[in-house]
Amino acid sequence: MDLGSHSTLHQHLQQTRIPFESQDKASVPDSGPEMAKPQVAVAPVVVSKLSVKAPEFYPSGYNMNFTQNFVDSSYEDGYDGYLTLAEYVQDFLNQLTEQPGCFETEIEQFAESLNGWVTTDEALQELVELIYQQATSVPNFSYMGARLCNYLSHHLTISPQSGNFRQLLLQRCRTEFENRDEAAKGDEDTRKQFHAFVLFLAELYLNLEIKGTKGQVTRAEILQEGLRELLNALFSNPVDSNLICAVKLLKLTGSVLEDAWKEKGKNDMNEVIQRIENVVLDANCSRDVKRMLLKLVELRSSNWGRVHGTSSHTDATPDNDPNYFMNEPTFYTSDGIPFTAADPDYQEKYQELLEREDFCPDNEENGTDLPGADYLYFDDMDDEMDPEIEEAYEKFCLESEHERKE
Numbered sequence: 430m431d432l433g434s435h436s437t438l439h440q441h442l443q444q445t446r447i448p449f450e451s452q453d454k455a456s457v458p459d460s461g462p463e464m465a466k467p468q469v470a471v472a473p474v475v476v477s478k479l480s481v482k483a484p485e486f487y488p489s490g491y492n493m494n495f496t497q498n499f500v501d502s503s504y505e506d507g508y509d510g511y512l513t514l515a516e517y518v519q520d521f522l523n524q525l526t527e528q529p530g531c532f533e534t535e536i537e538q539f540a541e542s543l544n545g546w547v548t549t550d551e552a553l554q555e556l557v558e559l560i561y562q563q564a565t566s567v568p569n570f571s572y573m574g575a576r577l578c579n580y581l582s583h584h585l586t587i588s589p590q591s592g593n594f595r596q597l598l599l600q601r602c603r604t605e606f607e608n609r610d611e612a613a614k615g616d617e618d619t620r621k622q623f624h625a626f627v628l629f630l631a632e633l634y635l636n637l638e639i640k641g642t643k644g645q646v647t648r649a650e651i652l653q654e655g656l657r658e659l660l661n662a663l664f665s666n667p668v669d670s671n672l673i674c675a676v677k678l679l680k681l682t683g684s685v686l687e688d689a690w691k692e693k694g695k696n697d698m699n700e701v702i703q704r705i706e707n708v709v710l711d712a713n714c715s716r717d718v719k720r721m722l723l724k725l726v727e728l729r730s731s732n733w734g735r736v737h738g739t740s741s742h743t744d745a746t747p748d749n750d751p752n753y754f755m756n757e758p759t760f761y762t763s764d765g766i767p768f769t770a771a772d773p774d775y776q777e778k779y780q781e782l783l784e785r786e787d788f789c790p791d792n793e794e795n796g797t798d799l800p801g802a803d804y805l806y807f808d809d810m811d812d813e814m815d816p817e818i819e820e821a822y823e824k825f826c827l828e829s830e831h832e833r834k835e
Contacts, residue, residue, distance in 0.1 A: 514546055518556060522563045525573050532576065540584040550589045556581075557597045564632075565605075565625045568766075575632035582637065595637070599651065602630060606655055609662040613671055624674040627659050628767070631682045653689055656682060657697060664704050667712040676721050677767055683725075684733035702726055710826060720818070723825065 511517035521539055525532060547553050560581075564574025582595040592600065605612075605626045612623035634652040641647060656678065663675040679686075679701070687698040705726055709719050728734055 514552055514555060515559060517542070517546070518559045519563075522559065522567075522570075525577070526563070526567055526570055529573055532573065536577070536580055540581060543581070544584075544586050547585065547587055550591045553585075553587055553589065553594065553597060554591075557594065557601055561598070561601050561629075564629045565622070571625070571629040571632045572636075574629060575636040578633065579636050579638055583640075595639075598633075599649070602626075602633070602655075606630075606659070609659055610665070613662040613666040617670070620668075620670050624670065627663070627674055627678055628681070630655060630659065631678050634682060635685065648685075648689070653686065656686065660701060664708060667708050667714055669714050669718045672708065672712075672714055672718050672722065676725050679725055680728070683729060684735060687729075687733070698729070702729060720822075723822065 511520070521535070524535070543556065547556055560574055560577060564571050564578075578595075578598055582593070582598070585594045587593070591597065605623075609623070612619055612626075615623070630652060634648060634656060637649055637652070638646045639649055660675055660678065663671040663678075683698070690697045705722050708714065709722050
């Protein structure tokens with residue numbers, strides 16, 4: 430190669446190679462020891478236009494209100510991850526059924542969540558129906574359901590034109606109430622459902638507080654009137670299961686009802702007791718149910734067992750104090766039938782309750798069902814009376830018959 434050709438090649442290389450001043454350098458292959466240390470190309474730095482102060486991104490169709498009320502709650506607490514109102518409410522109701530003690534600690538958060546979720550008439554109706562069904566179909570939930578209704582009636586903020594929570598709840602109860610006569614005459618399953626409604630209404634009467642314009646707290650008078658009509662329906666169809674439901678209702682609310690009636694100058698409780706006495710004399714019910722009715726009359730004669738200041742609690746016995754069993758706990762069979770130590774078959778039912786809690790295989794024996802017209806769990810009992818009880822029973826019948834003739 431001549432000198433002219435070499436000069437031209439040098440100029441061409443100067444035009445095509447990357448300048449040495451550039452930040453991105455490239456090596457040209459060469460035959461020498463430098464080949465063992467190639468230089469790696471560095472990508473240019475790209476400056477992002479994103480900002481930490483930019484608003485949060487939500488996909489189209491995302492409902493902001495869906496999880497707004499659960500932001501401050503953890504998943505472990507059980508308030509997160511629910512897709513529907515029914516799922517959330519039902520889970521809370523089941524939790525209350527299994528762990529009644531969590532009511533005090535969880536109810537405030539539950540009400541706050543509902544205030545963000547229940548924003549329409551339809552949602553409020555659905556909430557009322559869910560609670561009503563739980564309280565009238567799940568054993569041992571009527572009391573807790575009534576407490577829950579009372580709390581929500583004071584803490585739910587929604588008040589649509591169709592009515593607030595308490596008004597819709599009472600409307601739902603009225604629907605069942607209007608079918609009382611047919612239900613009391615129905616088959617065993619119909620009566621069983623009706624009795625659950627009666628006891629729930631009794632719990633509502635005791636627990637549902639209504640605040641007056643001056644801040645005073647009263648009970649719902651419409652429930653008081655409703656319970657009176659329910660007693661009439663039960664006594665008008667004096668099969669054993671109806672009479673037992675009436676006894677449970679009066680043991681639960683008798684003292685409160687009588688006080689309320691007396692304040693109005695009414696003698697409704699005297700009429701109820703007279704009707705019970707007529708049932709004992711005339712109705713074709715079992716002897717054990719008649720015994721329960723007599724015990725109820727005796728309880729009322731002792732002012733519903735309200736102990737006076739002069740009585741000694743330590744001296745009380747089942748023989749000398751009709752109120753002896755009033756402070757005893759109420760238990761429930763597997764079918765939700767309440768019973769106390771005052772019931773004639775208490776020992777049998779209590780043993781079955783213990784066996785059920787211990788997961789014994791015989792916990793489904795007969796005797797835990799709510800008796801119908803044939804009364805299964807009374808059939809296993811001895812039909813004999815104590816001589817003392819039989820004497821008192823005969824004396825009562827004679828005195829009542831004598832009063833009727835006069």
